[in-house]
Amino acid sequence: MSNLSDISDVATTHAAALAEARDANNRQIRNARLSAALRYVILFGVGLLMLYPLIWLVGASFKTNSEIFANPGxxxxxxxxxxxxxxxxxSTPYTFGRFFLNSFLIIVPKVIGTAISCTMVAYAFARFDFPFKRVLFSSVIAILLLPNVVTRIPQYILFRDLGxxxxxLPLWVPSxxxxxxxxxxxxxxxxxxIPDDMEQAARVDGANSWQTLIYIVVPMLGPALISVCLFQFMWTMNDFLGPLIYLSSVDKYPVSLALKLSIDTTEAFEWNRILAMSVLTITPALIVFFMAQKYFIEGISAGGVKG
Amino acid sequence: MARLQLNKLEKIYGGGFKAVHGIDLDVQDGEFMVLVGPSGCAKSTTLRMIAGLEEVTAGEIRIGERIVNALPPGKRRIAMVFQNYALYPHMKVRSNLAFGLRLAHVPKAERDAAVDEVARILEIEPLLDRLPKQLSGGQAQRVALGRALIKKPEVFLFDEPLSNLDAKLRASMRVRITQLHKRLKAEGMSSTVVYVTHDQTEAMTMGDRICVMKDGHIMQVATPKELYDRPANLFVAGFIGSPEMNVMDGQISDGAFHIGTQSVALDAGLMQRLQSRPDQAAFGIRPQHLRLSGHDGLRARLQSVEFMGHEVYLHAELDGHQITSVATAADYEAIGTDDDAIHLTPEPGQGHVFDRHNGTNVSLPVAV
Known part of the structure; x- marks a missing residue:
């Protein structure tokens, strides 16, 4: 009998322990859900806060000019x-389409030029030994640290003298x-x-430096090149100072300048028009970014992470 | 004909570091030459100089009748297999194989035929439309081999091609490469091979001849058997053979080698062969030739026993020297050991005498 009662004791303790463990697990799951919910609420709140100006911009572009100031929603x-x-x-003889065209006339050659020239220069720095390489590379880094405004005036004078x-041209050529x-x-x-074994294999296969660059290096550089093009696209699209300094005729204005144009020329600002055109202006950059997002992140992270 | 000759080949790096010290090497047409040595012995540098990936500081490299020093890698009629395969990651296997031919403007039909043939030989036909990242290590290595094979080069260069594979795969690839070499040779194709490895098993099993290197110098060039039986110096003796050769310091007198208070009788043949009698000598004997005996022979203190299946490695200490003896499991059982003391007898005719000053084997037959 005593044996049986022992067994039932053990069984009771066992069941109690199981119940306790279940409770603990449930508590843990509840806590995890609670903290996840809290996390998402905060993330959503902060995200909304940051995106609100953009959302408001889109909303306001569909309002009448008077409603913009009357209705805060x-x-x-x-x-x-x-x-x-x-x-x-x-308010000019041209439609906004003309300004978009101008923007792309600036962007497309600039992006292509950047991709080609930067690839060649980077290939040389990363893979070849040549005299003064260290000095030259240091000066590249030094240029990185130089504020843009410092070079504006000498550059302006140079391009003025070149006519x-x-x-x-001043917008294309440096890139x-x-x-x-x-x-x-x-x-x-x-x-x-990137290990240079593939390039050596290509050399053994009979490729010269150019063929190695085109057939082997460029395809491997893909993600990084996409990032470069994307950055250049967005920066050029948003560039205001460059076109402002070098372009004086309205028929050559890109969208960034054209937006300012509508502020200048009317006495009472037609805010809804400005906002509507602002929405159109940011659209290409947004589309391109979301299309290339995957490669873009790969490109900017890989350089630092891989080793 | 694709004989490969290195004459007084030298490599000095920018910082003044001399990696290769004027080496001479003559690889016969169709020969499988293995360069072996510890890391930092410049075997890879030598191979890369032959490939044209590393500049030559002095000396000449000759492939067939041509001096190739000034030629770019692509014009040397060589093919190279890299340690980490170095397949072009963005190209499918088929394009990887055909890349060299494409650069040489070989018409597409011919290219495809060559790819198919190589794929058939290496059994990689099902892989032709895959990307390198979809291949296993062994498959990638076969593709890399195919990329070399398809060019029909005069000289094949291998840079530690098997070191990234696991042990089992390495053993099978070893056989595959050796068979491929035999097949090329039988078909009368150019099949001169220079194969770099740090693994002495690979060297011993694959090479027609082996070139042992150390610190940019060639220590010995010989067939595997020759290297094993007649090492030219202490370095080769220690590097080739597993477990390592036992080396004990001592002096020679009265036809015997004295190690501390003990001595080994040197057989008449060995005494006759002695080119000199170094005052500081070393006696070398392979563990396989150091027999476990009952009561006579060298006395040593047993330290540990490794059971390897059909044989037993006995690690012992003899007058301050760490030595190893390989005994059959049966012998070990039969003789046994008492009080950790074992007796070892060198097999007659298997010992070597080295000069401690320069490491030279002074007991080699004069005419090898």
Missing amino acids: FLPNSPTLDGYQKGWET WLDSF AFAGDAFFVFMLVQFLRA
């Missing part, structure tokens, strides 16, 4: 496309000669993380 009371229609026509004012030290640096770092 972002949903328009009576949505209208008036801002887009009038804004597109602009390039009021043309796209076509690997003038953007940041991109060179980024590609060099990326290349250094």
